[in-house]
Amino acid sequence: MIRKYIIKNKKGVFGISVLFLFGLIAVLAPYLATRNPWESFKPNLGISKEHLLGTDLLGRDVFSQLIWGSRISLLVGVGSAAGILIFGSLVGLASALSSPFMDEILMRFTDIILYIPKLPLLIFLAMMLGRGFLNVVLVMIFTMWPQTARIIRSEVLSLKQRPFVEAVKVLGVGTFGLVKILIPHILPLLLASLTNLTIWAVVYEASLSFLGLGDPSVITWGTMLYYAHVSGVIFIGNYIPIVAPGLCITIFGVGMHYLASAIQDVYAQRTRLWKPF
Amino acid sequence: MKYFLRRLSLVFFAWVFALIILFFLPRLMPVGPEALLADRFRLPEEAVLLMRKEFGLDLPITTQLLRFLQNVVFKFPPDFGYSYINYPVRVKDIILSHLPWTVYLMMSSLMVTFLLGSVTGIIAAWKRGTKLEGILSLLAIFCLSSPVFWLSYILIIVFAFVFRVFPPAGAYSVTITSTFSLQFIGSVLRHSVLPMLAIVLTQAPSYFLLVRDNMSLVFKEDYVITAMAKGVKERTIVFKHVARNALLPAVSLFGTQVGLMLGGQIMVEAVFSYPGVGKLIVDAILGLDYPVVIGFFYIIITLGIIMSIVTDFVYIIIDPRVRYG
């Protein structure tokens, strides 16, 4: 019965298919791209059979760039999200389960980072570390882990109050055993965070690349936007190099959002058929 | 009260500590201020020595630190010295000249975002399950997932190039010379439409989703059935009974929104070449203009600390337990 419910959930289906589709594209990139994305053809061609989405100012095939770009964009997105989640939840978990003193210290530390607005911090750190997409991943992990840590920590703290935790403690399972028991309870939160962080990471990778802080030797949706911006291709009337990569990022975000919503629905067992009047 | 004073002194020392870290930050960068002056500007030796003197880099580090603290902590507005890029303009002047534009854009966007997001959220919750709500929700999620700089470009393409309704860049038309004339104000307004739209479209969905979800929860409350039983009209129930209870989280989001909006603000200013603080900071960071960067982060840190003190203060007033406890 539950499975039928999941399949019925249109949003979830959409989300998973988007994810699946983009993942497939990323993996099969070498077979799907029609041209070498680095090769220059005639610039500013429109949509045609040879160049499905035309070419940009330097004559590079937009469609192939898009296909190849999905690889790094998704890799950075999912990789950063995973890194943030792992590091953030470890700290959050540790903070919630340790002594109040330790908790206070850790939280003060996270607060300091949380105070600073994310984009300026990202830009600043990116400048410090220099270009390169590994640096981008590191910078994003450093900027976002406090937020995740806080979320996980507050959830674990509220779970700690529940009677079953008291009961389990009395049985003497130790900290590690407690963590094992708590994991199924924080799982929905972890999944939701993972999807949200992935959206965030993909968008911010694009933002950093757009500002010129990404890795120009790599093609991602973000660097495509950077070239489109810097080359001024839209002033000539060729809008595709800007519209296409941004659209991909947006659709990816929408899909992930629906996926997160669907996961929430399944866990909350919400009746979608409810109406107010 | 004692608690409050203790907190204030603690906060003050934390603030000074943060400023000291801020001072050392440029010297930790791969290209420090010294190297910057020598290499970047490619000046001859004598000029470099002169510049070093101007920026106070020839003094021992402790003196520099003391002078920095003196200028920053005890003066208002604080003096960060000269901007590297815009020498001989002082940092505080350049920031102050850019600030009004950002404040204007941010404040107006905040208002519109809150109103648009909340009202559409209320309507979406009311008409939950209908096509209208489906379209609204889809639009909201689409805008929410779009990178704000991309959406800005789309707006520029549609409204500035294809339809030529609004200007694509700048804060005002450069052909108008006199400030405070009606023409000027009109130009400012025209130039702010697209940037504001970009910010609003990416920020309003947060309010929309929050209000819509919360309204849906409140609709299930018993007092809504009571109102229906009494014969209250649908529209009245939605706005007077439900919305009143459901808007609270939106209002608290409003209070914290400023920090969240800064990122979007920066990107929008970058795309539209809007002469605000956002564009300034991006140029400063990319151009390694350390004094400006320090000035900017000073503002952020100080504002943040003030906000936290204010919230603490408000809590003390509201919650008698904290006052006596």
Next chain:
Amino acid sequence: MEAILRINDLYVSYFTNFGEVKAVNGVTLNLNPGEKLGVAGESGSGKSTLALAIMRLIRPPGRIIRGAIYINGKDVTKMSERELRGVRWKQVAMVFQGAMNALNPTHRVAFQIMEAIRIHEKINKKEAFKKAINLLSLVGVDPARAKDYPFQLSGGMKQRVMIAMAIALNPSVLIADEPTTALDVVTQRKILALLKELHDRLKFSLLMISHDIDLLLHFCDSIAVMYAGQIVEQSSTKNIVQHPMHPYTAGLLKARFRSNFKEFWSIKGSPPDLISLPPGCRFRPRCDMASEECARENPELIEVKPYHFVRCLKVQDAAEN
């Protein structure tokens, strides 16, 4: 004498993701003018759904599937929103469960009463306020509390406010859905006394719903016992107490506290799943008297004695012979 409230073979279901929840399955019930009828049943028997259905307050995914509800002779199930506005609160009003959340926390108490009045009568705010104050005194609430918010009042006071709101337009029918649940015993007595006093004075017909059968036995003139969305027994209180016929009724009566507090007894089993109801008599799994015949068909509600209706094959067979 025409019954002031007539429910005819009413079916109400909720269409959820897990299936159709058949909350009310063919309920036929009459409330006579001035009568105090109690509806007794466990949680999940469909009593609250029944109450909401009478006022057409069932919301999606719920729906009235079949049946008619006659209030003062007119069928409510066929009315438009405009017509319903003439019925709701004017002819039939409801005192809701618990009054914990039935009052809007952001509106002052007097305002909520005034709202009820001003929707149906064209009077200005001053007049309405005066009326509200009068109603508050009538139910025993100090008029000085009129401008308070619900959270400032105790449970008993909130329930009184709820009652004041309900009688504001002098309805012919008053439905009280668990009016004393969530109140302490002393306050319960006071609220019941208030309801009795108002009933004697204003002469409305009262439909009282509760899972506390003791309460109903002491308060009401007649009792209808509900199980799995159906009425299984209905008669005067005297008959129910002295000659309960349906095994469920008998069980409910037996399960009350014994006067010497020595024994706890409960009906075995638990209420059925309203999505997948067993065939035949709904009570069969928990019944000691059940036979094969009971598993085949769900019995009808039949008047086996003057004004004594029972839905049980065994009882009906015995009555025939």
